[in-house]
Amino acid sequence: MKIKSKKITCPGCGADLRYEAGMLRCHYCSYKEQFSQPPYALRYKPLQRFTPTLQKKEYSCVSCGAEFSSDAAATLCPYCKTALLGEFLEKPKPLAVIPFKLTHKEALQRLHQHIKNLWFAPSAFVKEYKRASQLEGYYLPLFLFATKVFVRYTGERGEVYYVQTTRYINGRARVVNERRVRWYPASGSVDLSFRDLQEVVIKDEYVRHKFTLQEAKEFDERFLSGFVTKEYQIDSLLAFERAKAQTIARIEMAIRADIGGDLQRIHHYTREYYDEEMEYLLAPMYRLSIEWRGEKYDYRIDGVNGKVEGERPYSWLKILLFAIFIASLIAGALYLFERFSN
Ligand SMILES: [Zn+2]
Ligand SMILES: [Zn+2]
Incomplete structure:
Protein backbone atom coordinates (compact mmCIF):
# COMPACT_ATOMS: atom_id res chain seq x y z
CA MET A 1 0.00 0.00 0.00
CA LYS A 2 1.27 3.46 -0.92
CA ILE A 3 1.81 5.64 2.11
CA LYS A 4 2.66 9.25 2.75
CA SER A 5 6.07 9.85 4.21
CA LYS A 6 7.89 12.92 5.35
CA LYS A 7 10.99 14.04 7.12
CA ILE A 8 11.46 16.57 9.90
CA THR A 9 13.35 19.31 8.13
CA CYS A 10 16.27 21.18 9.65
CA PRO A 11 15.52 24.94 9.63
CA GLY A 12 19.25 25.58 9.27
CA GLY A 22 16.02 14.37 24.48
CA MET A 23 16.45 16.49 21.35
CA LEU A 24 16.08 16.70 17.62
CA ARG A 25 19.45 17.06 15.99
CA CYS A 26 20.88 17.80 12.58
CA HIS A 27 23.99 15.84 11.72
CA TYR A 28 25.07 18.27 9.03
CA CYS A 29 24.88 21.73 10.56
CA SER A 30 24.75 20.93 14.30
CA TYR A 31 21.31 22.53 14.69
CA LYS A 32 19.45 21.10 17.68
CA GLU A 33 16.19 21.60 19.47
CA GLN A 34 15.11 20.21 22.83
CA PHE A 35 11.78 18.54 23.05
CA SER A 36 9.97 16.37 25.51
CA GLN A 37 6.60 14.83 26.21
CA PRO A 38 4.83 14.19 29.49
CA PRO A 39 5.36 10.77 31.07
CA TYR A 40 2.78 8.21 30.05
CA ALA A 41 0.78 6.67 32.85
CA LEU A 42 -0.20 3.13 31.82
CA ARG A 43 -3.93 3.04 31.15
CA TYR A 44 -4.79 -0.55 30.52
CA LYS A 45 -7.88 -1.33 28.43
CA PRO A 46 -9.83 -4.61 28.37
CA LEU A 47 -8.13 -7.23 26.22
CA GLN A 48 -9.55 -7.42 22.71
CA ARG A 49 -8.64 -9.36 19.65
CA PHE A 50 -6.42 -7.33 17.33
CA THR A 51 -5.22 -9.13 14.24
CA PRO A 52 -2.41 -7.54 12.25
CA THR A 53 -3.02 -7.06 8.52
CA LEU A 54 0.74 -7.16 7.81
CA GLN A 55 0.47 -4.86 4.80
CA SER A 70 9.00 -1.88 4.08
CA ASP A 71 6.90 -3.06 7.00
CA ALA A 72 8.16 -0.19 9.16
CA LEU A 85 8.32 9.11 9.07
CA GLY A 86 5.68 6.93 7.43
CA GLU A 87 2.26 5.80 8.59
CA PHE A 88 0.87 3.29 11.03
CA LEU A 89 -1.52 1.01 9.14
CA GLU A 90 -2.50 -1.38 11.92
CA LYS A 91 -5.26 -0.65 14.40
CA PRO A 92 -4.87 0.24 17.20
CA LYS A 93 -1.86 2.53 17.03
CA PRO A 94 0.59 2.74 19.89
CA LEU A 95 -0.30 5.32 22.53
CA ALA A 96 3.13 5.60 24.06
CA VAL A 97 6.82 5.42 23.26
CA ILE A 98 9.77 4.60 25.46
CA PRO A 99 12.25 6.95 23.75
CA PHE A 100 15.89 6.07 23.20
CA LYS A 101 18.10 7.49 25.93
CA LEU A 102 21.35 6.10 24.61
CA THR A 103 22.80 7.54 21.43
CA HIS A 104 24.20 5.22 18.74
CA LYS A 105 27.66 6.08 19.94
CA GLU A 106 26.96 5.24 23.57
CA ALA A 107 25.29 1.98 22.58
CA LEU A 108 28.33 1.02 20.53
CA GLN A 109 30.60 1.75 23.46
CA ARG A 110 28.48 -0.53 25.65
CA LEU A 111 28.75 -3.27 23.08
CA HIS A 112 32.53 -2.81 22.70
CA GLN A 113 32.90 -3.09 26.44
CA HIS A 114 30.69 -6.16 26.57
CA ILE A 115 32.57 -7.99 23.84
CA LYS A 116 35.94 -7.02 25.28
CA ASN A 117 34.90 -8.45 28.64
CA LEU A 118 33.69 -11.77 27.23
CA TRP A 119 35.63 -14.65 28.59
CA PHE A 120 36.80 -17.14 26.01
CA ALA A 121 35.71 -15.06 23.00
CA PRO A 122 37.95 -15.85 20.05
CA SER A 123 40.26 -12.91 19.36
CA ALA A 124 39.51 -13.06 15.63
CA PHE A 125 35.81 -12.63 16.42
CA VAL A 126 36.48 -9.53 18.50
CA LYS A 127 38.37 -8.02 15.57
CA GLU A 128 35.72 -8.96 13.04
CA TYR A 129 33.01 -7.48 15.17
CA LYS A 130 34.85 -4.14 15.38
CA ARG A 131 34.91 -3.97 11.62
CA ALA A 132 31.18 -4.73 11.39
CA SER A 133 29.89 -2.16 13.85
CA GLN A 134 26.74 -1.16 11.95
CA LEU A 135 24.31 -0.59 14.73
CA GLU A 136 20.64 0.05 14.00
CA GLY A 137 18.06 1.49 16.34
CA TYR A 138 14.60 -0.10 16.37
CA TYR A 139 11.37 0.68 18.08
CA LEU A 140 9.81 -2.69 18.73
CA PRO A 141 6.07 -3.19 19.22
CA LEU A 142 5.46 -4.14 22.82
CA PHE A 143 2.20 -5.43 24.27
CA LEU A 144 1.70 -5.22 28.01
CA PHE A 145 -0.82 -7.43 29.74
CA ALA A 146 -2.48 -7.26 33.10
CA THR A 147 -4.61 -10.13 34.31
CA LYS A 148 -6.00 -11.88 37.32
CA VAL A 149 -5.95 -15.61 37.66
CA PHE A 150 -7.94 -17.96 39.85
CA VAL A 151 -6.07 -21.18 40.56
CA ARG A 152 -7.39 -24.44 42.06
CA TYR A 153 -4.86 -27.03 43.05
CA THR A 154 -4.38 -30.43 44.63
CA GLY A 155 -1.16 -31.58 46.20
CA GLU A 156 0.48 -32.67 49.41
CA ARG A 157 1.96 -30.95 52.41
CA GLY A 158 5.09 -32.50 53.87
CA GLU A 159 5.98 -32.19 57.53
CA VAL A 160 9.43 -33.00 58.70
CA TYR A 161 9.96 -34.89 61.94
CA TYR A 162 12.84 -36.68 63.54
CA VAL A 163 13.07 -40.10 65.13
CA GLN A 164 15.86 -41.33 67.31
CA THR A 165 17.53 -44.45 66.03
CA THR A 166 20.63 -46.32 66.94
CA ARG A 167 23.38 -46.58 64.38
CA TYR A 168 26.65 -48.39 64.49
CA ILE A 169 29.53 -46.22 63.48
CA ASN A 170 32.96 -47.87 63.49
CA GLY A 171 31.55 -50.62 65.65
CA ARG A 172 30.18 -48.24 68.28
CA ALA A 173 26.50 -47.69 68.93
CA ARG A 174 25.31 -44.08 68.55
CA VAL A 175 21.86 -42.55 68.95
CA VAL A 176 21.12 -40.25 66.03
CA ASN A 177 18.17 -38.12 64.93
CA GLU A 178 16.88 -39.30 61.62
CA ARG A 179 14.90 -36.93 59.41
CA ARG A 180 11.58 -38.16 58.05
CA VAL A 181 8.67 -36.59 56.20
CA ARG A 182 4.98 -37.22 56.77
CA TRP A 183 2.76 -36.27 53.79
CA TYR A 184 -0.81 -34.97 54.05
CA PRO A 185 -3.21 -34.33 51.19
CA ALA A 186 -3.70 -30.64 50.43
CA SER A 187 -6.01 -28.77 48.11
CA GLY A 188 -7.30 -25.24 47.79
CA SER A 189 -7.27 -22.15 45.65
CA VAL A 190 -5.29 -18.96 45.22
CA ASP A 191 -6.20 -15.73 43.48
CA LEU A 192 -3.39 -13.70 41.95
CA SER A 193 -3.04 -10.61 39.86
CA PHE A 194 -0.33 -9.74 37.36
CA ARG A 195 0.63 -6.47 35.72
CA ASP A 196 3.08 -5.35 33.09
CA LEU A 197 3.69 -8.72 31.46
CA GLN A 198 5.78 -7.72 28.46
CA GLU A 199 5.60 -9.35 25.05
CA VAL A 200 7.52 -8.11 22.03
CA VAL A 201 5.11 -8.75 19.17
CA ILE A 202 7.19 -9.33 16.07
CA LYS A 203 7.07 -12.40 13.86
CA ASP A 204 9.76 -15.00 13.24
CA GLU A 205 11.74 -14.01 16.26
CA TYR A 206 11.32 -14.38 19.97
CA VAL A 207 12.68 -11.43 21.88
CA ARG A 208 12.42 -11.88 25.60
CA HIS A 209 13.32 -8.62 27.25
CA LYS A 210 12.18 -6.38 30.09
CA PHE A 211 12.00 -2.74 29.06
CA THR A 212 12.00 0.20 31.46
CA LEU A 213 8.30 1.07 31.43
CA GLN A 214 8.70 4.05 33.76
CA GLU A 215 10.40 5.89 30.88
CA ALA A 216 7.28 5.73 28.67
CA LYS A 217 6.15 9.04 27.16
CA GLU A 218 2.99 10.12 25.38
CA PHE A 219 3.25 9.11 21.73
CA ASP A 220 4.95 11.65 19.49
CA GLU A 221 6.26 10.78 16.04
CA ARG A 222 9.32 12.96 16.53
CA PHE A 223 10.73 10.26 18.83
CA LEU A 224 10.80 7.93 15.83
CA SER A 225 12.91 10.05 13.50
CA GLY A 226 16.10 8.13 12.69
CA PHE A 227 14.87 4.74 13.90
CA VAL A 228 13.18 1.78 12.26
CA THR A 229 9.74 1.49 13.82
CA LYS A 230 7.88 -1.81 13.63
CA GLU A 231 4.14 -2.27 14.04
CA TYR A 232 2.72 -5.24 15.91
CA GLN A 233 2.81 -8.45 13.88
CA ILE A 234 1.16 -10.93 16.23
CA ASP A 235 -2.50 -11.32 17.10
CA SER A 236 -3.18 -9.86 20.55
CA LEU A 237 -4.87 -13.02 21.85
CA LEU A 238 -1.95 -15.17 20.73
CA ALA A 239 0.43 -12.77 22.42
CA PHE A 240 -1.61 -13.04 25.59
CA GLU A 241 -1.39 -16.85 25.44
CA ARG A 242 2.37 -16.44 25.29
CA ALA A 243 2.36 -13.99 28.18
CA LYS A 244 0.64 -16.58 30.38
CA ALA A 245 3.91 -18.50 30.48
CA GLN A 246 5.33 -15.61 32.50
CA THR A 247 2.77 -16.21 35.24
CA ILE A 248 3.60 -19.87 35.94
CA ALA A 249 6.54 -19.46 38.31
CA ARG A 250 4.65 -17.09 40.59
CA ILE A 251 1.51 -19.25 40.49
CA GLU A 252 3.46 -22.29 41.64
CA MET A 253 5.16 -20.26 44.36
CA ALA A 254 1.75 -19.08 45.58
CA ILE A 255 0.44 -22.66 45.61
CA ARG A 256 3.42 -23.78 47.69
CA ALA A 257 2.92 -20.92 50.12
CA ASP A 258 -0.77 -21.81 50.41
CA ILE A 259 -0.01 -25.50 51.03
CA GLY A 260 2.43 -24.51 53.76
CA GLY A 261 4.33 -27.06 55.82
CA ASP A 262 8.00 -27.84 55.32
CA LEU A 263 7.76 -29.38 51.86
CA GLN A 264 5.13 -29.32 49.15
CA ARG A 265 4.10 -31.46 46.22
CA ILE A 266 1.88 -30.05 43.48
CA HIS A 267 -0.13 -32.73 41.68
CA HIS A 268 -2.45 -30.72 39.52
CA TYR A 269 -3.84 -27.22 39.11
CA THR A 270 -6.20 -25.31 36.87
CA ARG A 271 -5.92 -21.62 35.93
CA GLU A 272 -8.79 -19.33 35.08
CA TYR A 273 -7.65 -15.98 33.74
CA TYR A 274 -10.04 -13.07 34.06
CA ASP A 275 -10.08 -9.25 33.92
CA GLU A 276 -7.46 -9.37 31.16
CA GLU A 277 -6.25 -5.98 29.99
CA MET A 278 -3.66 -4.70 27.56
CA GLU A 279 -1.53 -1.77 26.47
CA TYR A 280 0.47 -1.15 23.32
CA LEU A 281 3.67 0.83 23.22
CA LEU A 282 6.92 1.14 21.33
CA ALA A 283 10.17 0.13 22.99
CA PRO A 284 13.74 1.03 22.00
CA MET A 285 16.44 -1.46 21.10
CA TYR A 286 19.70 -1.28 19.17
CA ARG A 287 20.67 -4.32 17.20
CA LEU A 288 23.76 -5.58 15.49
CA SER A 289 24.30 -8.77 13.51
CA ILE A 290 27.74 -10.12 12.87
CA GLU A 291 28.53 -12.88 10.39
CA TRP A 292 31.47 -14.87 11.53
CA ARG A 293 32.65 -18.19 10.10
CA GLY A 294 29.27 -18.84 8.53
CA GLU A 295 27.31 -18.20 11.72
CA LYS A 296 25.19 -15.19 12.56
CA TYR A 297 25.52 -13.56 15.95
CA ASP A 298 22.87 -11.10 17.05
CA TYR A 299 23.38 -8.53 19.74
CA ARG A 300 20.68 -6.43 21.31
CA ILE A 301 21.25 -3.35 23.43
CA ASP A 302 18.46 -1.86 25.50
CA GLY A 303 17.95 1.73 24.27
CA VAL A 304 17.40 3.04 27.79
CA ASN A 305 19.79 1.27 30.15
CA GLY A 306 22.33 -0.10 27.68
CA LYS A 307 22.06 -3.69 28.83
CA VAL A 308 23.61 -6.00 26.23
CA GLU A 309 22.20 -9.40 25.30
CA GLY A 310 23.22 -11.87 22.67
CA GLU A 311 24.83 -15.17 21.91
CA ARG A 312 28.54 -15.32 21.59
CA PRO A 313 31.07 -17.67 20.11
CA TYR A 314 33.49 -19.55 22.34
CA SER A 315 37.10 -20.18 21.63
CA TRP A 316 37.67 -23.85 22.45
CA LEU A 317 41.40 -23.27 22.49
CA LYS A 318 41.06 -20.64 25.22
CA ILE A 319 38.75 -22.89 27.21
CA LEU A 320 41.17 -25.80 26.89
CA LEU A 321 44.12 -23.67 28.02
CA PHE A 322 42.09 -22.39 30.94
CA ALA A 323 41.11 -25.95 31.95
CA ILE A 324 44.78 -27.00 31.82
CA PHE A 325 45.68 -23.97 33.93
CA ILE A 326 43.06 -24.85 36.59
CA ALA A 327 44.07 -28.53 36.55
CA SER A 328 47.68 -27.56 37.14
CA LEU A 329 46.68 -25.30 40.03
CA ILE A 330 44.82 -28.18 41.65
CA ALA A 331 47.72 -30.58 41.02
CA GLY A 332 50.11 -28.03 42.52
CA ALA A 333 47.93 -27.55 45.59
CA LEU A 334 47.61 -31.33 46.07
CA TYR A 335 51.36 -31.71 45.77
CA LEU A 336 51.99 -29.04 48.43
CA PHE A 337 49.33 -30.53 50.65
CA GLU A 338 50.88 -34.03 50.40
CA ARG A 339 54.31 -32.65 51.02
CA PHE A 340 53.57 -30.53 54.09
CA SER A 341 50.92 -32.63 55.74
CA ASN A 342 53.33 -35.44 56.58
ZN1 LIG B 1 16.27 8.61 -0.15
ZN1 LIG C 1 20.94 21.27 9.55
Whole structure:
Protein backbone atom coordinates (compact mmCIF):
# COMPACT_ATOMS: atom_id res chain seq x y z
CA MET A 1 0.00 0.00 0.00
CA LYS A 2 1.27 3.46 -0.92
CA ILE A 3 1.81 5.64 2.11
CA LYS A 4 2.66 9.25 2.75
CA SER A 5 6.07 9.85 4.21
CA LYS A 6 7.89 12.92 5.35
CA LYS A 7 10.99 14.04 7.12
CA ILE A 8 11.46 16.57 9.90
CA THR A 9 13.35 19.31 8.13
CA CYS A 10 16.27 21.18 9.65
CA PRO A 11 15.52 24.94 9.63
CA GLY A 12 19.25 25.58 9.27
CA CYS A 13 20.19 23.47 6.25
CA GLY A 14 17.17 21.50 5.08
CA ALA A 15 18.57 18.09 6.03
CA ASP A 16 16.63 15.66 8.24
CA LEU A 17 16.46 16.05 12.01
CA ARG A 18 16.81 12.94 14.12
CA TYR A 19 15.83 12.21 17.66
CA GLU A 20 18.79 11.82 19.96
CA ALA A 21 18.57 11.65 23.76
CA GLY A 22 16.02 14.37 24.48
CA MET A 23 16.45 16.49 21.35
CA LEU A 24 16.08 16.70 17.62
CA ARG A 25 19.45 17.06 15.99
CA CYS A 26 20.88 17.80 12.58
CA HIS A 27 23.99 15.84 11.72
CA TYR A 28 25.07 18.27 9.03
CA CYS A 29 24.88 21.73 10.56
CA SER A 30 24.75 20.93 14.30
CA TYR A 31 21.31 22.53 14.69
CA LYS A 32 19.45 21.10 17.68
CA GLU A 33 16.19 21.60 19.47
CA GLN A 34 15.11 20.21 22.83
CA PHE A 35 11.78 18.54 23.05
CA SER A 36 9.97 16.37 25.51
CA GLN A 37 6.60 14.83 26.21
CA PRO A 38 4.83 14.19 29.49
CA PRO A 39 5.36 10.77 31.07
CA TYR A 40 2.78 8.21 30.05
CA ALA A 41 0.78 6.67 32.85
CA LEU A 42 -0.20 3.13 31.82
CA ARG A 43 -3.93 3.04 31.15
CA TYR A 44 -4.79 -0.55 30.52
CA LYS A 45 -7.88 -1.33 28.43
CA PRO A 46 -9.83 -4.61 28.37
CA LEU A 47 -8.13 -7.23 26.22
CA GLN A 48 -9.55 -7.42 22.71
CA ARG A 49 -8.64 -9.36 19.65
CA PHE A 50 -6.42 -7.33 17.33
CA THR A 51 -5.22 -9.13 14.24
CA PRO A 52 -2.41 -7.54 12.25
CA THR A 53 -3.02 -7.06 8.52
CA LEU A 54 0.74 -7.16 7.81
CA GLN A 55 0.47 -4.86 4.80
CA LYS A 56 3.70 -3.76 3.19
CA LYS A 57 4.14 -0.01 2.95
CA GLU A 58 5.32 1.56 -0.28
CA TYR A 59 7.60 4.46 0.52
CA SER A 60 8.72 7.17 -1.80
CA CYS A 61 11.69 9.04 -0.33
CA VAL A 62 11.12 12.78 0.02
CA SER A 63 14.84 13.47 -0.40
CA CYS A 64 16.02 11.27 -3.27
CA GLY A 65 12.74 10.03 -4.74
CA ALA A 66 13.66 6.36 -4.40
CA GLU A 67 10.77 3.94 -3.99
CA PHE A 68 10.99 0.98 -1.70
CA SER A 69 8.72 -1.19 0.37
CA SER A 70 9.00 -1.88 4.08
CA ASP A 71 6.90 -3.06 7.00
CA ALA A 72 8.16 -0.19 9.16
CA ALA A 73 6.06 2.82 10.18
CA ALA A 74 9.22 4.94 10.26
CA THR A 75 12.53 4.06 8.69
CA LEU A 76 15.66 5.24 6.92
CA CYS A 77 15.77 5.50 3.14
CA PRO A 78 17.97 2.56 2.09
CA TYR A 79 19.60 4.74 -0.58
CA CYS A 80 20.22 8.18 0.93
CA LYS A 81 19.70 7.34 4.62
CA THR A 82 17.20 10.14 5.17
CA ALA A 83 15.11 9.55 8.30
CA LEU A 84 11.53 9.08 7.08
CA LEU A 85 8.32 9.11 9.07
CA GLY A 86 5.68 6.93 7.43
CA GLU A 87 2.26 5.80 8.59
CA PHE A 88 0.87 3.29 11.03
CA LEU A 89 -1.52 1.01 9.14
CA GLU A 90 -2.50 -1.38 11.92
CA LYS A 91 -5.26 -0.65 14.40
CA PRO A 92 -4.87 0.24 17.20
CA LYS A 93 -1.86 2.53 17.03
CA PRO A 94 0.59 2.74 19.89
CA LEU A 95 -0.30 5.32 22.53
CA ALA A 96 3.13 5.60 24.06
CA VAL A 97 6.82 5.42 23.26
CA ILE A 98 9.77 4.60 25.46
CA PRO A 99 12.25 6.95 23.75
CA PHE A 100 15.89 6.07 23.20
CA LYS A 101 18.10 7.49 25.93
CA LEU A 102 21.35 6.10 24.61
CA THR A 103 22.80 7.54 21.43
CA HIS A 104 24.20 5.22 18.74
CA LYS A 105 27.66 6.08 19.94
CA GLU A 106 26.96 5.24 23.57
CA ALA A 107 25.29 1.98 22.58
CA LEU A 108 28.33 1.02 20.53
CA GLN A 109 30.60 1.75 23.46
CA ARG A 110 28.48 -0.53 25.65
CA LEU A 111 28.75 -3.27 23.08
CA HIS A 112 32.53 -2.81 22.70
CA GLN A 113 32.90 -3.09 26.44
CA HIS A 114 30.69 -6.16 26.57
CA ILE A 115 32.57 -7.99 23.84
CA LYS A 116 35.94 -7.02 25.28
CA ASN A 117 34.90 -8.45 28.64
CA LEU A 118 33.69 -11.77 27.23
CA TRP A 119 35.63 -14.65 28.59
CA PHE A 120 36.80 -17.14 26.01
CA ALA A 121 35.71 -15.06 23.00
CA PRO A 122 37.95 -15.85 20.05
CA SER A 123 40.26 -12.91 19.36
CA ALA A 124 39.51 -13.06 15.63
CA PHE A 125 35.81 -12.63 16.42
CA VAL A 126 36.48 -9.53 18.50
CA LYS A 127 38.37 -8.02 15.57
CA GLU A 128 35.72 -8.96 13.04
CA TYR A 129 33.01 -7.48 15.17
CA LYS A 130 34.85 -4.14 15.38
CA ARG A 131 34.91 -3.97 11.62
CA ALA A 132 31.18 -4.73 11.39
CA SER A 133 29.89 -2.16 13.85
CA GLN A 134 26.74 -1.16 11.95
CA LEU A 135 24.31 -0.59 14.73
CA GLU A 136 20.64 0.05 14.00
CA GLY A 137 18.06 1.49 16.34
CA TYR A 138 14.60 -0.10 16.37
CA TYR A 139 11.37 0.68 18.08
CA LEU A 140 9.81 -2.69 18.73
CA PRO A 141 6.07 -3.19 19.22
CA LEU A 142 5.46 -4.14 22.82
CA PHE A 143 2.20 -5.43 24.27
CA LEU A 144 1.70 -5.22 28.01
CA PHE A 145 -0.82 -7.43 29.74
CA ALA A 146 -2.48 -7.26 33.10
CA THR A 147 -4.61 -10.13 34.31
CA LYS A 148 -6.00 -11.88 37.32
CA VAL A 149 -5.95 -15.61 37.66
CA PHE A 150 -7.94 -17.96 39.85
CA VAL A 151 -6.07 -21.18 40.56
CA ARG A 152 -7.39 -24.44 42.06
CA TYR A 153 -4.86 -27.03 43.05
CA THR A 154 -4.38 -30.43 44.63
CA GLY A 155 -1.16 -31.58 46.20
CA GLU A 156 0.48 -32.67 49.41
CA ARG A 157 1.96 -30.95 52.41
CA GLY A 158 5.09 -32.50 53.87
CA GLU A 159 5.98 -32.19 57.53
CA VAL A 160 9.43 -33.00 58.70
CA TYR A 161 9.96 -34.89 61.94
CA TYR A 162 12.84 -36.68 63.54
CA VAL A 163 13.07 -40.10 65.13
CA GLN A 164 15.86 -41.33 67.31
CA THR A 165 17.53 -44.45 66.03
CA THR A 166 20.63 -46.32 66.94
CA ARG A 167 23.38 -46.58 64.38
CA TYR A 168 26.65 -48.39 64.49
CA ILE A 169 29.53 -46.22 63.48
CA ASN A 170 32.96 -47.87 63.49
CA GLY A 171 31.55 -50.62 65.65
CA ARG A 172 30.18 -48.24 68.28
CA ALA A 173 26.50 -47.69 68.93
CA ARG A 174 25.31 -44.08 68.55
CA VAL A 175 21.86 -42.55 68.95
CA VAL A 176 21.12 -40.25 66.03
CA ASN A 177 18.17 -38.12 64.93
CA GLU A 178 16.88 -39.30 61.62
CA ARG A 179 14.90 -36.93 59.41
CA ARG A 180 11.58 -38.16 58.05
CA VAL A 181 8.67 -36.59 56.20
CA ARG A 182 4.98 -37.22 56.77
CA TRP A 183 2.76 -36.27 53.79
CA TYR A 184 -0.81 -34.97 54.05
CA PRO A 185 -3.21 -34.33 51.19
CA ALA A 186 -3.70 -30.64 50.43
CA SER A 187 -6.01 -28.77 48.11
CA GLY A 188 -7.30 -25.24 47.79
CA SER A 189 -7.27 -22.15 45.65
CA VAL A 190 -5.29 -18.96 45.22
CA ASP A 191 -6.20 -15.73 43.48
CA LEU A 192 -3.39 -13.70 41.95
CA SER A 193 -3.04 -10.61 39.86
CA PHE A 194 -0.33 -9.74 37.36
CA ARG A 195 0.63 -6.47 35.72
CA ASP A 196 3.08 -5.35 33.09
CA LEU A 197 3.69 -8.72 31.46
CA GLN A 198 5.78 -7.72 28.46
CA GLU A 199 5.60 -9.35 25.05
CA VAL A 200 7.52 -8.11 22.03
CA VAL A 201 5.11 -8.75 19.17
CA ILE A 202 7.19 -9.33 16.07
CA LYS A 203 7.07 -12.40 13.86
CA ASP A 204 9.76 -15.00 13.24
CA GLU A 205 11.74 -14.01 16.26
CA TYR A 206 11.32 -14.38 19.97
CA VAL A 207 12.68 -11.43 21.88
CA ARG A 208 12.42 -11.88 25.60
CA HIS A 209 13.32 -8.62 27.25
CA LYS A 210 12.18 -6.38 30.09
CA PHE A 211 12.00 -2.74 29.06
CA THR A 212 12.00 0.20 31.46
CA LEU A 213 8.30 1.07 31.43
CA GLN A 214 8.70 4.05 33.76
CA GLU A 215 10.40 5.89 30.88
CA ALA A 216 7.28 5.73 28.67
CA LYS A 217 6.15 9.04 27.16
CA GLU A 218 2.99 10.12 25.38
CA PHE A 219 3.25 9.11 21.73
CA ASP A 220 4.95 11.65 19.49
CA GLU A 221 6.26 10.78 16.04
CA ARG A 222 9.32 12.96 16.53
CA PHE A 223 10.73 10.26 18.83
CA LEU A 224 10.80 7.93 15.83
CA SER A 225 12.91 10.05 13.50
CA GLY A 226 16.10 8.13 12.69
CA PHE A 227 14.87 4.74 13.90
CA VAL A 228 13.18 1.78 12.26
CA THR A 229 9.74 1.49 13.82
CA LYS A 230 7.88 -1.81 13.63
CA GLU A 231 4.14 -2.27 14.04
CA TYR A 232 2.72 -5.24 15.91
CA GLN A 233 2.81 -8.45 13.88
CA ILE A 234 1.16 -10.93 16.23
CA ASP A 235 -2.50 -11.32 17.10
CA SER A 236 -3.18 -9.86 20.55
CA LEU A 237 -4.87 -13.02 21.85
CA LEU A 238 -1.95 -15.17 20.73
CA ALA A 239 0.43 -12.77 22.42
CA PHE A 240 -1.61 -13.04 25.59
CA GLU A 241 -1.39 -16.85 25.44
CA ARG A 242 2.37 -16.44 25.29
CA ALA A 243 2.36 -13.99 28.18
CA LYS A 244 0.64 -16.58 30.38
CA ALA A 245 3.91 -18.50 30.48
CA GLN A 246 5.33 -15.61 32.50
CA THR A 247 2.77 -16.21 35.24
CA ILE A 248 3.60 -19.87 35.94
CA ALA A 249 6.54 -19.46 38.31
CA ARG A 250 4.65 -17.09 40.59
CA ILE A 251 1.51 -19.25 40.49
CA GLU A 252 3.46 -22.29 41.64
CA MET A 253 5.16 -20.26 44.36
CA ALA A 254 1.75 -19.08 45.58
CA ILE A 255 0.44 -22.66 45.61
CA ARG A 256 3.42 -23.78 47.69
CA ALA A 257 2.92 -20.92 50.12
CA ASP A 258 -0.77 -21.81 50.41
CA ILE A 259 -0.01 -25.50 51.03
CA GLY A 260 2.43 -24.51 53.76
CA GLY A 261 4.33 -27.06 55.82
CA ASP A 262 8.00 -27.84 55.32
CA LEU A 263 7.76 -29.38 51.86
CA GLN A 264 5.13 -29.32 49.15
CA ARG A 265 4.10 -31.46 46.22
CA ILE A 266 1.88 -30.05 43.48
CA HIS A 267 -0.13 -32.73 41.68
CA HIS A 268 -2.45 -30.72 39.52
CA TYR A 269 -3.84 -27.22 39.11
CA THR A 270 -6.20 -25.31 36.87
CA ARG A 271 -5.92 -21.62 35.93
CA GLU A 272 -8.79 -19.33 35.08
CA TYR A 273 -7.65 -15.98 33.74
CA TYR A 274 -10.04 -13.07 34.06
CA ASP A 275 -10.08 -9.25 33.92
CA GLU A 276 -7.46 -9.37 31.16
CA GLU A 277 -6.25 -5.98 29.99
CA MET A 278 -3.66 -4.70 27.56
CA GLU A 279 -1.53 -1.77 26.47
CA TYR A 280 0.47 -1.15 23.32
CA LEU A 281 3.67 0.83 23.22
CA LEU A 282 6.92 1.14 21.33
CA ALA A 283 10.17 0.13 22.99
CA PRO A 284 13.74 1.03 22.00
CA MET A 285 16.44 -1.46 21.10
CA TYR A 286 19.70 -1.28 19.17
CA ARG A 287 20.67 -4.32 17.20
CA LEU A 288 23.76 -5.58 15.49
CA SER A 289 24.30 -8.77 13.51
CA ILE A 290 27.74 -10.12 12.87
CA GLU A 291 28.53 -12.88 10.39
CA TRP A 292 31.47 -14.87 11.53
CA ARG A 293 32.65 -18.19 10.10
CA GLY A 294 29.27 -18.84 8.53
CA GLU A 295 27.31 -18.20 11.72
CA LYS A 296 25.19 -15.19 12.56
CA TYR A 297 25.52 -13.56 15.95
CA ASP A 298 22.87 -11.10 17.05
CA TYR A 299 23.38 -8.53 19.74
CA ARG A 300 20.68 -6.43 21.31
CA ILE A 301 21.25 -3.35 23.43
CA ASP A 302 18.46 -1.86 25.50
CA GLY A 303 17.95 1.73 24.27
CA VAL A 304 17.40 3.04 27.79
CA ASN A 305 19.79 1.27 30.15
CA GLY A 306 22.33 -0.10 27.68
CA LYS A 307 22.06 -3.69 28.83
CA VAL A 308 23.61 -6.00 26.23
CA GLU A 309 22.20 -9.40 25.30
CA GLY A 310 23.22 -11.87 22.67
CA GLU A 311 24.83 -15.17 21.91
CA ARG A 312 28.54 -15.32 21.59
CA PRO A 313 31.07 -17.67 20.11
CA TYR A 314 33.49 -19.55 22.34
CA SER A 315 37.10 -20.18 21.63
CA TRP A 316 37.67 -23.85 22.45
CA LEU A 317 41.40 -23.27 22.49
CA LYS A 318 41.06 -20.64 25.22
CA ILE A 319 38.75 -22.89 27.21
CA LEU A 320 41.17 -25.80 26.89
CA LEU A 321 44.12 -23.67 28.02
CA PHE A 322 42.09 -22.39 30.94
CA ALA A 323 41.11 -25.95 31.95
CA ILE A 324 44.78 -27.00 31.82
CA PHE A 325 45.68 -23.97 33.93
CA ILE A 326 43.06 -24.85 36.59
CA ALA A 327 44.07 -28.53 36.55
CA SER A 328 47.68 -27.56 37.14
CA LEU A 329 46.68 -25.30 40.03
CA ILE A 330 44.82 -28.18 41.65
CA ALA A 331 47.72 -30.58 41.02
CA GLY A 332 50.11 -28.03 42.52
CA ALA A 333 47.93 -27.55 45.59
CA LEU A 334 47.61 -31.33 46.07
CA TYR A 335 51.36 -31.71 45.77
CA LEU A 336 51.99 -29.04 48.43
CA PHE A 337 49.33 -30.53 50.65
CA GLU A 338 50.88 -34.03 50.40
CA ARG A 339 54.31 -32.65 51.02
CA PHE A 340 53.57 -30.53 54.09
CA SER A 341 50.92 -32.63 55.74
CA ASN A 342 53.33 -35.44 56.58
ZN1 LIG B 1 20.94 21.27 9.55
ZN1 LIG C 1 16.27 8.61 -0.15
